[in-house]
Amino acid sequence: MKGIQRALLCAALFLAGCASQPDIIDRGSYRVDTRHQAPSAFPRITSLIIHYTAGDFDSSLATLTGPDVSAHYLIPARPPGYRGKPVIWQLVPEEKLAWHAGVSYWRGYTHLNSTSVGIELENSGWRQVPAGLGMVKRFEPFEARQIAVLTTLAREIIDRYHIAPQNVLAHADIAPQRKDDPGPLFPWQQLARQGIGAWPDxxxxxxxxxxxxxxxxxxxxxxxxxxxxxxxxxxxxxxxxxxxxxxxxxxxxxxxxxxxxxxxxxxxxxxxxxxxxxxx
Missing domain, CATH: 1.10.101.10 (PGBD-like superfamily/PGBD)
Incomplete structure (x- = not known):
C-alpha cells in the first residue's frame, strides 16, 4: 500500500509540474515532454524560390491548381484590393510540399521542393525579338505594386523560417539548364536593400x-x-x-x-x- 501511495504522490507531483511547465504540452488524452530536443534535426524549409508564371493570371492559376505543378503563393501583376489591402493567392499551405522547383540543386541539396517555399509572380516572361542579324530574348518588367506585396510576404517567410540570404533564389539558380525565371529584370538588388536575399558589397x-x-x-x-x-x-x-x-x-x-x-x-x-x- 505504501508503494502505491508513493507512486500516486510522485505522479501527482509530476502532473503538478506539468501544469506549470510550458515544455510539457497537454494534447487531450496524453501529454508530450519536449524538454529533450535531439540535435540531429533540421528545419524543413531552408530556402525561398522566386518564379515567374510565363502566362496571364487566369491561365497561371489554372495551371498551378491543376494536377501537375503547384506553388505556395501566386501574386498577380496588379494585385486587386479588398478592404484597402492587396490580395494574393495562397495555393498550398507553407507546411506542405508544393511542386514548383522540379529537378533542382542548390548547395549540395537536390529536390528543393522538399525544402522550400515557392512564390509565383504573374509575368509573361520573355519573347523573341529581332536584334541585328538575329533574335534576342526580351523580358517583361515587373509591376511596382506586385514587388511591394512580394517584399512584405518574402520578409515574413524569411523571418518565419530563418532563411539565409544566400538561400533566397531564382528558379534559374537552382535549375539553370531548364529555367530563366524570374529573369534579369527582377529587382534583386532592391529586395536585398530590404533584407531579402544576397547581394555583394x-x-x-x-x-x-x-x-x-x-x-x-x-x-x-x-x-x-x-x-x-x-x-x-x-x-x-x-x-x-x-x-x-x-x-x-x-x-x-x-x-x-x-x-x-x-x-x-x-x-x-x-x-x-x-x-x-x-x-x-
Missing part, C-alpha cells in the same frame, strides 16, 4: 576586380569553381553550352546589365565578393 567587388577591365576575359573553369562553391550545380563533363547557362543564371541574378554567359573579370569579382560575405 560594391567595394568588395572592386577589391576583387583588382583594377582589371570588368569585361576582361577570365578562365571559365576558374569562374565555375567559384560558382560551384557558392551553390550552383557544376558537374564534370558539362558541355560549353551547359557551362554558359550556369554563368548566365548567375549574371541574371547578380549582374543583370549583362548576362551573356561570358566569363569575365566582373562576374568573377562578384562571385568572390559573395563568397567572402556569405560563406561557401
Amino acid at each position: 560594391e567595394a568588395r567587388v572592386q577589391f576583387w576586380l583588382r583594377g582589371r577591365d570588368p569585361q576582361a576575359p577570365v578562365d571559365p573553369q576558374q569562374l565555375l569553381v567559384l560558382l560551384a562553391r557558392y551553390g550552383y550545380q557544376v558537374t564534370p563533363g558539362m558541355t560549353p553550352e551547359q557551362q554558359q547557362r550556369v554563368i548566365t543564371a548567375f549574371q541574371m541574378h547578380f549582374r543583370p546589365a549583362r548576362y551573356d554567359g561570358v566569363a569575365d573579370a566582373q562576374t568573377q569579382a562578384i562571385a568572390e565578393a559573395l563568397l567572402e560575405k556569405y560563406g561557401q
Whole structure:
C-alpha cells in the first residue's frame, strides 16, 4: 500500500509540474515532454524560390491548381484590393510540399521542393525579338505594386523560417539548364536593400576586380569553381553550352546589365565578393 501511495504522490507531483511547465504540452488524452530536443534535426524549409508564371493570371492559376505543378503563393501583376489591402493567392499551405522547383540543386541539396517555399509572380516572361542579324530574348518588367506585396510576404517567410540570404533564389539558380525565371529584370538588388536575399558589397567587388577591365576575359573553369562553391550545380563533363547557362543564371541574378554567359573579370569579382560575405 505504501508503494502505491508513493507512486500516486510522485505522479501527482509530476502532473503538478506539468501544469506549470510550458515544455510539457497537454494534447487531450496524453501529454508530450519536449524538454529533450535531439540535435540531429533540421528545419524543413531552408530556402525561398522566386518564379515567374510565363502566362496571364487566369491561365497561371489554372495551371498551378491543376494536377501537375503547384506553388505556395501566386501574386498577380496588379494585385486587386479588398478592404484597402492587396490580395494574393495562397495555393498550398507553407507546411506542405508544393511542386514548383522540379529537378533542382542548390548547395549540395537536390529536390528543393522538399525544402522550400515557392512564390509565383504573374509575368509573361520573355519573347523573341529581332536584334541585328538575329533574335534576342526580351523580358517583361515587373509591376511596382506586385514587388511591394512580394517584399512584405518574402520578409515574413524569411523571418518565419530563418532563411539565409544566400538561400533566397531564382528558379534559374537552382535549375539553370531548364529555367530563366524570374529573369534579369527582377529587382534583386532592391529586395536585398530590404533584407531579402544576397547581394555583394560594391567595394568588395572592386577589391576583387583588382583594377582589371570588368569585361576582361577570365578562365571559365576558374569562374565555375567559384560558382560551384557558392551553390550552383557544376558537374564534370558539362558541355560549353551547359557551362554558359550556369554563368548566365548567375549574371541574371547578380549582374543583370549583362548576362551573356561570358566569363569575365566582373562576374568573377562578384562571385568572390559573395563568397567572402556569405560563406561557401
